[in-house]
Amino acid sequence: MVPLALIQDLSEQTPSKILFLILDGLGGMPHPDVGQSELEVARIPNLDRFAGLSICGVTDPIAPGITPGSGPSHLALFGYDPIRFDIGRGILSALGIDFPIGPNDVCFRANFATVDGSGNITDRRAGRLATEINRELCALLRHIHVPEVEIFVETESGHRALVVFRGEGLSDRVTDTDPQHTGVPPLSAEPTQEDAVPMAQIMNGFLAEASLVLQGQEPANSLLLRGAASLPDIPTLPQIYRLSPAAIAAYPMYRGLAKLVGMEVIETGDTIWDEFETLQQNWEAYDFFYFHVKATDTAGEDGDFNRKVQVLEEIDSLIPALLRLQPEVFVITGDHSSPSALSGHSWHPVPFALYSTTCISDEISEFTERALVRGSLGRFPAQDAMLLAMGHAQKLAKYGA
Numbered sequence: 188m189v190p191l192a193l194i195q196d197l198s199e200q201t202p203s204k205i206l207f208l209i210l211d212g213l214g215g216m217p218h219p220d221v222g223q224s225e226l227e228v229a230r231i232p233n234l235d236r237f238a239g240l241s242i243c244g245v246t247d248p249i250a251p252g253i254t255p256g257s258g259p260s261h262l263a264l265f266g267y268d269p270i271r272f273d274i275g276r277g278i279l280s281a282l283g284i285d286f287p288i289g290p291n292d293v294c295f296r297a298n299f300a301t302v303d304g305s306g307n308i309t310d311r312r313a314g315r316l317a318t319e320i321n322r323e324l325c326a327l328l329r330h331i332h333v334p335e336v337e338i339f340v341e342t343e344s345g346h347r348a349l350v351v352f353r354g355e356g357l358s359d360r361v362t363d364t365d366p367q368h369t370g371v372p373p374l375s376a377e378p379t380q381e382d383a384v385p386m387a388q389i390m391n392g393f394l395a396e397a398s399l400v401l402q403g404q405e406p407a408n409s410l411l412l413r414g415a416a417s418l419p420d421i422p423t424l425p426q427i428y429r430l431s432p433a434a435i436a437a438y439p440m441y442r443g444l445a446k447l448v449g450m451e452v453i454e455t456g457d458t459i460w461d462e463f464e465t466l467q468q469n470w471e472a473y474d475f476f477y478f479h480v481k482a483t484d485t486a487g488e489d490g491d492f493n494r495k496v497q498v499l500e501e502i503d504s505l506i507p508a509l510l511r512l513q514p515e516v517f518v519i520t521g522d523h524s525s526p527s528a529l530s531g532h533s534w535h536p537v538p539f540a541l542y543s544t545t546c547i548s549d550e551i552s553e554f555t556e557r558a559l560v561r562g563s564l565g566r567f568p569a570q571d572a573m574l575l576a577m578g579h580a581q582k583l584a585k586y587g588a
Contacts, residue, residue: 203515212484213521229499233506234554243562245536246569260522266573276414283443297348299407313407316346358383363413423449436479487525543579
């Protein structure tokens, strides 16, 4: 991959604008009931026309065959090596809700979950718990005390929360307690290096107390922790690409990710059209926009094929309005695939199309997994997306004499 230092040397400030529309969990696979993916079933004439104007392909967020989390797959799209910059989900949750992170903090993404009488997980998301109930449960968990450690429990959204441990000598080198499967019990936290033994013990003690507090609070009668992280040192998009970047995202974790890489996070509403209005109002102020849509991923994770189709059709209706803004580069892709047939993230490559005023279009006639892979980009690393966008926006100087 091209070193970030070289990209920094080549990057130039220009008036041209880049728009990344990231449809979370965009990619799918043929559902056994219909033999087609969500994109193949959806009525999406505007996305189909967009593919015809674009250079097309499919991306591998990490590498072929590896199922990615949302954090590393987004970092790849923004040009970072997701293996080198291995950033735990906890710090993204903390930044996303504006938690004041300190130097002695270790942050965790928490899921309220449901366990049965045998202690096995039956629902990792507690029925996608309402945010208001989440707040009530977080208030109960704040009464848990551990000697010599401060514990903060904050609502993120829905079934998701943030747990922060603050104290001297704490390490984020610990394993998750979320097995990411149902039908098995939560895991015990384990240290991955010797200095993390105290952190693992603190986690396990806290979770034992949390189980007592949540007893009888069905469906949220358990808590799972994952993505341990302290605040990392990471170069930002303004430093690397000389951009003035902005993020429009309704969900906290993605706002946290945007802050981490130096984007200005703009407050917005919950719907796709709220987000578009926010984009439109701020169009003149920035030269790079990250526009995030969560609903595609939620439907895929819930195994709801028809709802994912409906979300795609709603997004399709937005495309003409986005094109009227006349970005010099407009990318439509996802961070990863979430086929409803699998009810979760998957290793499948992710649809990608880039329209620009300088591209030689592939004349692909459909915005689907099977059609886009036939484009000129073929199958390529997601980490190359940012360079493609910068080049087509004429924001990269010539390399060499």
